[in-house]
Amino acid sequence: xxxRYGMIAFDSAQHMDSWRKIMLTRFAPSPTGDLHLGHAYxxxxxHDVARRAGGQFRIRIDDIDGSRSREEFVGAALxxxxxxxxxxxxxxxxxxxxxxxxxAALDHLRARxxxxxxxxxxxxxxxxxxxxxxxxxxxxxxxxxxxxxSIREDHLVSRPHCWRLAMARAVAEVGEIGWEEVxxxxxxxxxxxxGDIVLARKDAPASYHLASTIDDAMMGVTHVVRGxxxxxxxxxxxxxxxxxxxxxxxxxxxxxxxGPDDKRLAKRDAAASLASLRAAGIDxxxxxxxxxxxxxxxxxxxxxx
Ligand code: GLU
Numbered sequence: 001x002x003x004r005y006g007m008i009a010f011d012s013a014q015h016m017d018s019w020r021k022i023m024l025t026r027f028a029p030s031p032t033g034d035l036h037l038g039h040a041y042x043x044x045x046x047h048d049v050a051r052r053a054g055g056q057f058r059i060r061i062d063d064i065d066g067s068r069s070r071e072e073f074v075g076a077a078l079x080x081x082x083x084x085x086x087x088x089x090x091x092x093x094x095x096x097x098x099x100x101x102x103x104a105a106l107d108h109l110r111a112r113x114x115x116x117x118x119x120x121x122x123x124x125x126x127x128x129x130x131x132x133x134x135x136x137x138x139x140x141x142x143x144x145x146x147x148x149x150s151i152r153e154d155h156l157v158s159r160p161h162c163w164r165l166a167m168a169r170a171v172a173e174v175g176e177i178g179w180e181e182v183x184x185x186x187x188x189x190x191x192x193x194x195g196d197i198v199l200a201r202k203d204a205p206a207s208y209h210l211a212s213t214i215d216d217a218m219m220g221v222t223h224v225v226r227g228x229x230x231x232x233x234x235x236x237x238x239x240x241x242x243x244x245x246x247x248x249x250x251x252x253x254x255x256x257x258x259g260p261d262d263k264r265l266a267k268r269d270a271a272a273s274l275a276s277l278r279a280a281g282i283d284x285x286x287x288x289x290x291x292x293x294x295x296x297x298x299x300x301x302x303x304x305x
Contacts, residue, residue, distance in 0.1 A: 023055030031073035033267030038257035046225035083284035102206035135232035139195030
């Protein structure tokens with residue numbers, strides 16, 4: 001049964017059939033800072049595996065967070081990738097141009113009673129004594145899950161709100177789910193451990209989880225290659241795929257580039273930025289070949305998070 005919402009219809013069987021023929025990977029930077037060696041490693045792995053298989057490699061710009069995304073970082077990221085010798089298929093996809101599809105996806109879950117509006121402030125949640133931590137931070141205590149309809153209707157017009165997934169209901173609908181981690185076999189997904197996650201924020205029309213899951217399917221991504229720091233997100237992405245009837249890509253969560261302090265690189269680590277390496281006269285194509293072979297510049301290392 002194809003999942004339908006808005007203008008998109010995904011026919012899982014048909015989609016699976018075509019993706020078995022053509023491998024498609026993607027690199028999806030958020031334009032909130034300069035790319036660094038860690039991004040380069042991820043982009044090189046995703047690009048090379050597709051090219052070796054005669055497949056496609058696409059770029060997606062994860063710019064739904066309008067307050068943090070900056071246009072200058074989009075151009076800089078594309079220039080960095082070109083410097084590395086990475087070519088991509090088609091035009092980069094902009095998430096900011098796809099908000100209607102995310103809204104339609106949310107409507108689809110709303111119609112099934114799987115999301116609810118949450119009016120809690122950060123302070124409300126922090127003040128809750130019973131908020132244990134899960135893989136994506138504090139687990140929401142469920143305050144707004146079962147509000148009486150009259151209060152909910154009233155708050156909906158008067159208060160800022162986000163939309164949360166009713167996790168227990170969603171998990172009950174899909175049953176046991178998992179994914180294939182390339183080279184390691186099947187992994188069981190544990191979305192319940194994340195609690196009632198946010199799917200649409202007060203200040204952004206979709207969360208990373210919702211937008212990324214919808215877009216990976218819409219782009220026909222067959223293999224998601226990304227850092228192991230994101231492996232917990234896959235619990236949630238698998239659940240959303242199951243709820244929407246989308247196909248499940250294969251996943252490869254790779255080791256993370258760490259700096260001389262053994263910490264994961266951050267966008268503020270200027271020394272590791274690709275712009276500064278380029279300015280220092282480093283050959284981008286040679287760097288990409290080294291990264292592909294797991295060789296990093298002195299002081300940097302690959303580690304499991
Ligand atoms: N924009 C996300 C990031 O930069 C992409 C994550 C992903 O590859 O799914 O972390």
